[in-house]
Amino acid sequence: xxxxxxxxxGFGIAAVERDTGLPKDTLRVWERRYGFPQPLRDANGxxxxxxxxxxxxxxxxxxxxxxxxxxxxxxxxxxxxxQLLEASPEAAPPAAPAGWNTLLAFMQRQDGAALQRxxxxxxxxQGLQRFLTDTLTPLTDAVGQAWLRGELNVAGEHLYTEQxxxxxxxxxxxxxxxxxxxxxxxxxxxxxxHSLGLLMAEAMFAPEGAHCTSLGTQTPLADIxxxxxxxxxxxxxxxxxxxxxxxxxxxxxNTLRARLPASIALWAGGLAVREQQRKLPGIRVxxxxxxxxxxxxxxxxxxxx
Amino acid sequence: xxxxxxxxxGFGIAAVERDTGLPKDTLRVWERRYGFPQPLRDANGxxxxxxxxxxxxxxxxxxxxxxxxxxxxxxxxxxxxxQLLEASPEAAPPAAPAGWNTLLAFMQRQDGAALQRxxxxxxxxQGLQRFLTDTLTPLTDAVGQAWLRGELNVAGEHLYTEQxxxxxxxxxxxxxxxxxxxxxxxxxxxxxxHSLGLLMAEAMFAPEGAHCTSLGTQTPLADIxxxxxxxxxxxxxxxxxxxxxxxxxxxxxNTLRARLPASIALWAGGLAVREQQRKLPGIRVxxxxxxxxxxxxxxxxxxxx
DNA sequence: GCTTTCATTTTGTCCTGGACAAAATTTGTA
DNA sequence: TACAAATTTTGTCCAGGACAAAATGAAAGC
Numbered sequence: 001x002x003x004x005x006x007x008x009x010g011f012g013i014a015a016v017e018r019d020t021g022l023p024k025d026t027l028r029v030w031e032r033r034y035g036f037p038q039p040l041r042d043a044n045g046x047x048x049x050x051x052x053x054x055x056x057x058x059x060x061x062x063x064x065x066x067x068x069x070x071x072x073x074x075x076x077x078x079x080x081x082x083q084l085l086e087a088s089p090e091a092a093p094p095a096a097p098a099g100w101n102t103l104l105a106f107m108q109r110q111d112g113a114a115l116q117r118x119x120x121x122x123x124x125x126q127g128l129q130r131f132l133t134d135t136l137t138p139l140t141d142a143v144g145q146a147w148l149r150g151e152l153n154v155a156g157e158h159l160y161t162e163q164x165x166x167x168x169x170x171x172x173x174x175x176x177x178x179x180x181x182x183x184x185x186x187x188x189x190x191x192x193x194h195s196l197g198l199l200m201a202e203a204m205f206a207p208e209g210a211h212c213t214s215l216g217t218q219t220p221l222a223d224i225x226x227x228x229x230x231x232x233x234x235x236x237x238x239x240x241x242x243x244x245x246x247x248x249x250x251x252x253x254n255t256l257r258a259r260l261p262a263s264i265a266l267w268a269g270g271l272a273v274r275e276q277q278r279k280l281p282g283i284r285v286x287x288x289x290x291x292x293x294x295x296x297x298x299x300x301x302x303x304x305x
Numbered sequence: 306x307x308x309x310x311x312x313x314x315g316f317g318i319a320a321v322e323r324d325t326g327l328p329k330d331t332l333r334v335w336e337r338r339y340g341f342p343q344p345l346r347d348a349n350g351x352x353x354x355x356x357x358x359x360x361x362x363x364x365x366x367x368x369x370x371x372x373x374x375x376x377x378x379x380x381x382x383x384x385x386x387x388q389l390l391e392a393s394p395e396a397a398p399p400a401a402p403a404g405w406n407t408l409l410a411f412m413q414r415q416d417g418a419a420l421q422r423x424x425x426x427x428x429x430x431q432g433l434q435r436f437l438t439d440t441l442t443p444l445t446d447a448v449g450q451a452w453l454r455g456e457l458n459v460a461g462e463h464l465y466t467e468q469x470x471x472x473x474x475x476x477x478x479x480x481x482x483x484x485x486x487x488x489x490x491x492x493x494x495x496x497x498x499h500s501l502g503l504l505m506a507e508a509m510f511a512p513e514g515a516h517c518t519s520l521g522t523q524t525p526l527a528d529i530x531x532x533x534x535x536x537x538x539x540x541x542x543x544x545x546x547x548x549x550x551x552x553x554x555x556x557x558x559n560t561l562r563a564r565l566p567a568s569i570a571l572w573a574g575g576l577a578v579r580e581q582q583r584k585l586p587g588i589r590v591x592x593x594x595x596x597x598x599x600x601x602x603x604x605x606x607x608x609x610x
Numbered sequence: 611g612c613t614t615t616c617a618t619t620t621t622g623t624c625c626t627g628g629a630c631a632a633a634a635t636t637t638g639t640a
Numbered sequence: 641t642a643c644a645a646a647t648t649t650t651g652t653c654c655a656g657g658a659c660a661a662a663a664t665g666a667a668a669g670c
Contacts, residue, residue: 013624015560018495018553019525024624025652032627033650044659046624069634071649110490110536112518155532158492158520165521169474185415187463190323193498213417215463216470227460231415318653329653330623337656338621349630351653374663376620552622552661 010040010048020057027057034074059085062148065243085149100139104146107156116163128171128207132200133289136164140196161196168203172212180209182234182265182299187215187224189252194241197270201239204289208296221252225259233264235299237286240270250279257282267295315345315353325362326548332362339379360455361386370547370576405444409451412461421468433476433512437505438594441469445501466501473508477517485514487539487570487604492520492529494557499546502575506544509594513601526557530564538569540604542591545575555584562587572600 013024027047031037037057039047049057059081063073073081099118106115123131143160146152184205186198195217202212215227228236236256240249249272257266257280269286277285286292318329332352336342342362344352354362364386368378378386404423411420428436448465451457489510491503500522507517520532533541541561545554554577562571562585574591582590591597 014553015556018557019527021495023652026650028625029651044624069649070651108535110518110532110538113516153531154525154528155520155535158524158528159518159532162519162521166474166478169471170478173471173475211418213415213464214467215460216467219463220459223458223460223463226458227415227464230460233415328623331621333654333656334622349653351630374620375622 010050011054013047016049016054016057019054020061022057022061030070030074034070036074056081100142103139104152107152107160110155110159112159112163115159116166119163119167123167123171128175128203132203136200137289164196165199168199172203172206175207180211181305182303183211183213183232184235184237185213185215185228185231185233186237187219188217188239190218190220192240192244193217197239197241200289201237201269201292204292205296208293210296221256224256228260228264235265235267236260237267237269240268240272242271244272246272246276249273250276253280253283265299315355316359318352321354321359321362324359325366327362327366335375335379339375341379405447408444409457412457412465415460415464417464417468420464421471424468424472428472428476433480433508437508441505442594469501470504473504477508477511480512485516486610487608488516488518488537489540489542490518490520490533490536490538491542492524493522493544495523495525497545497549498522499548502544502546505594506542506574506597509597510601513598515601526561529561533565533569540570540572541565542572542574545573545577547576549577551577551581554578555581558585558588570604
């Protein structure tokens with residue numbers, strides 16, 4: 001029972017794990033292999049990480065999520081890291097609609113009410129589906145970019161996610177077309193906690209008259225199977241964010257495909273599976289929200305009432 | 306990169322940590338000291354926990370949370386544990402409202418629409434705050450219990466969480482009293498992904514005229530600090546589920562208290578901190594939803610407009 | 611009686627350094 | 641160009657030792 005001591009001006013390894021998401025084992029092995037981080041030690045020989053090193057670890061984590069490899073970046077200097085971050089891909093922000101800077105400003109100063117009002121206005125003006133494809137998709141992208149560049153902190157991003165949730169759930173409730181076909185079960189695999197894609201899919205399908213049941217994120221495979229066969233489900237739809245390991249996605253999807261009866265369709269959407277169609281026989285890969293509508297039309301053509 | 310593989314009919318130590326909330330180190334040291342759990346080993350000598358042992362660990366976790374000591378229970382037989390659980394408090398399910406069995410049945414057969422309708426009806430009949438205290442709190446407890454006893458699978462629990470989210474977000478949007486005082490920032494620490502408590506707190510505060518800003522779950526400490534000082538926040542409110550390690554909660558809260566200006570109040574609610582008031586100087590521990598209202602009243606008494 | 615102080619046991623977390631399989635990358639081949 | 645095999649990188653796991661914080665029990669003071 002070590003941990004409670006407030007190391008003055010430093011963090012214990014558990015605190016760093018909590019803050020950066022990097023497991024203790026990984027922190028120790030990096031220290032051994034790359035010489036960073038190099039924490040101080042307290043009287044008892046335990047690691048004490050100065051705030052500066054924790055900040056750098058957070059930066060490293062961002063770059064890792066972008067696909068860079070630890071050997072390239074863990075030992076690099078802070079300046080080099082900043083450069084890499086600048087030079088990151090996706091340099092083409094797709095035709096930023098007017099007013100985006102305003103929205104980003106709301107996030108920066110934590111003004112949730114104003115942000116929600118603005119989103120709600122867009123929704124009313126465009127209608128749900130165009131709001132999704134023309135506003136939310138590129139805006140979410142832009143928010144991710146801004147966070148990556150350090151222009152937006154985590155709190156701002158969380159605020160955005162939260163308000164999008166509010167707006168979309170409200171919109172879905174209004175469109176509540178219960179009883180239609182097909183009956184779609186939406187969820188994600190364990191370790192995938194990005195719920196926005198899921199919600200956007202639901203918001204796309206619901207107004208088309210499909211009967212959506214969302215289980216939220218992180219449903220174990222066995223439970224997806226059980227829920228689908230129990231609940232009279234026609235389609236199981238899974239969402240994968242860009243951060244999800246593609247191989248895990250492919251493996252899990254094929255396993256699930258084998259366990260589900262052939263009468264239940266399996267759809268997979270999101271960046272992690274976009275290019276994987278040929279490794280996913282019997283599974284409908286959904287390229288984007290428009291393609292989701294197409295998949296729905298296909299299903300209905302194949303299953304006349 | 307071990308862990309991701311599907312051990313047929315067993316769980317790796319990381320999966321058990323995720324499932325039970327017991328850290329890897331603790332699992333290993335229990336095995337050494339008490340002889341339980343006693344996982345099998347795979348070809349590589351790594352622990353593989355059979356499902357039965359994981360279930361028992363969950364039971365043990367539950368009893369630990371009630372104050373029993375590991376030496377008494379870790380080595381005990383499953384029957385003894387079941388007895389202890391029966392004999393424990395909470396033996397009095399507070400006057401189970403009629404119709405609960407119906408609700409559980411909806412969850413068991415994945416009927417989200419019916420579940421949502423029933424919840425909505427309760428909400429209309431009782432009003433938001435009584436719905437929270439008299440229905441949702443005990444019902445959530447009952448759902449947890451049912452899951453613990455294996456009467457409800459993960460999918461059913463997810464479905465419940467999802468529908469409660471829908472109902473509460475809708476209700477909060479209706480009560481939307483923007484602009485009131487105090488301005489409350491709601492979130493959780495990293496590793497705490499239980500969002501229900503957070504949402505329930507928001508639903509309790511919002512109709513009282515407070516200005517709530519929720520950041521969702523898992524906001525790093527530094528970002529909470531930043532958001533609070535940036536956004537003109539009066540109160541930072543953190544939520545902790547029963548599963549959150551109390552030590553981590555106490556440590557994080559005290560650190561945050563030290564970093565926040567004294568003018569910003571810090572509130573902590575949830576089972577993990579309920580008994581920790583004396584370790585949390587300068588922090589208002591909120592025992593339950595009623596006490597939240599009390600805390601709000603206190604704050605207003607101390608800060609006359 | 612009750613609370614406070616001190617000694618003892620219990621318990622969770624951290625340590626080192628080694629090992630290895632899964633993932634990513636590079637190289638070789640049809 | 642696409643696929644298969646060899647290689648490197650990387651995260652996670654293991655053992656068993658250590659120790660401080662927490663919980664418990666005993667002793668002493670009011």
